[in-house]
Amino acid sequence: MHPLQAPKGVSEYFPDRSQTFEYVRETLIESAKLSGYRLIELPVFEDTELFKRGVGESTDVVSKEMYTFEDRGGRSITLRPEGTAGVMRAVIEHNLDRGQLPVKVWYSGAFFRAERPQAGRYRQFYQVGIESIGLADPEIDVEVIAVADRAFKALGLKNFTLEITSLGDRESRNRYTLELRKYISTLDLDDETARRAEINPLRLFDDKREEIKSLMSGAPILLEYLNENSAREFERVQSLLTKLGIAFSVNNRMVRGLDYYTGTAFEFVHHGLGAQSGIGGGGRYDGLMAQLGGSDLSGIGFGIGVDRCVLACEAEGILLPDSYLLDLFLVPISVQAKGLALIVAEDLRKEGLRVDLAYGDRSLKGGMKAADKSGARFSLVLGDDELASDLASLKNMKTGESISIKISTLHENIAQFFQMKTGDR
RNA sequence: GUGGUCGUAGCUCAGCUGGUAGAGCACUCGGUUGUGGUCCGAGAUGUCGCGGGUUCGAGCCCCGUCGAUCACCCCA
Incomplete structure (x- = not known):
């Protein structure tokens, strides 16, 4: 019909819907500002190596969803599929961690993943995210979760829940993964599923098929393998959330798609959206900075999907405030x-x-x-x-x-x- | 990347077993001297996603392609 059309799977906003988009984005950003986060504006493309090392080569995001191309100087460039790796790169490159810690920054912009489009899942999508870098402290974990929770509530959303878990520190996690692999090796799985389990055994917890769910129901539970320190911190996070009046449920089989997560991990799920129901998620990442060549600082952050929040607002019939x-x-x-x-x-x-x-x-x-x-x-x-x-x-x-x-x-x-x-x- | 469904005016859709396209909403103008939202009247609008094929003839059939959508994979 039209000689030109937008590339497959991009999200676009124009009047009147663009006002909802603007409202969502500004509300999310305002919540970050209320907690003292400051803007960090970064390029939408980076050296491909950054994501391979930061996000992890075994992840789906890196192995099959990146927009990668060669620039005129023969460098391999990738459109950013997520925000944390770029922030880490900037912090390391410009020594942003030299001052008072934690470094608290927010960002907003477009991200790119070459997936099959679906409602709520686009090849170019928008995220608002924050990162708090330099201190590993349960209070900070809770602050980050609170920023997201406050943002969703400020939008007027009601039909969402928060799920949290702890992936434990490296030691706890390695011990657990060993046990889990042992368990999985006793199962009779098809080749494709076995291959996925090989890459990341935790993935199987996320499988939608009933037969896999029942097979996994007897699997060892990560939370039971936390060492004393990890367990205590997770307890602390939970009690602080409760004190702040932030409702949550512990999901001991929650799976995060990016390799760098450790310790506290969380996900906000909206119940009016269909299959792509995660409106925001994040967690702590020990070791990511060191892995990218920086000092060994911990960090925690989240990414919130602006497009999905727009859909959630529409699903809940939220009206724009008068000021629009x-x-x-x-x-x-x-x-x-x-x-x-x-x-x-x-x-x-x-x-x-x-x-x-x-x-x-x-x-x-x-x-x-x-x-x-x-x-x-x-x-x-x-x-x-x-x-x-x-x-x-x-x-x-x-x-x-x-x-x-x-x-x-x-x-x-x-x-x-x-x-x-x-x-x- | 895999599978299902779908693609007709700006929007939502109708179009019978193939005979050269319609409704509602929206839009523009008007309903006697300068005040919108209701009501009434009039009007404009489509290469029927795109390309090929079958046919005397295709929006309706076949193939391809692009896109959307739903689910899987994965995730914001």
């Missing part, structure tokens, strides 16, 4: 009035009001219809009578009431105007 509406729509109905409208609009905009007006040669009725569709709270008709008398009636589009105001001093009486705004819609 236009304040005033001007309807000029004569040539002179059009000139005046432009000036009035500009004066009011300088005062911070959102103002639009009817352009072209619209009839009064047409102009009012445009005002109505604009969603503006107020409208103001400007014609020759108004020009002559300097008086116009400011109409509340919701209630239909109007008051007479002086046009020439309108912008000087913003307070009065804002009072009118209380006639909410």
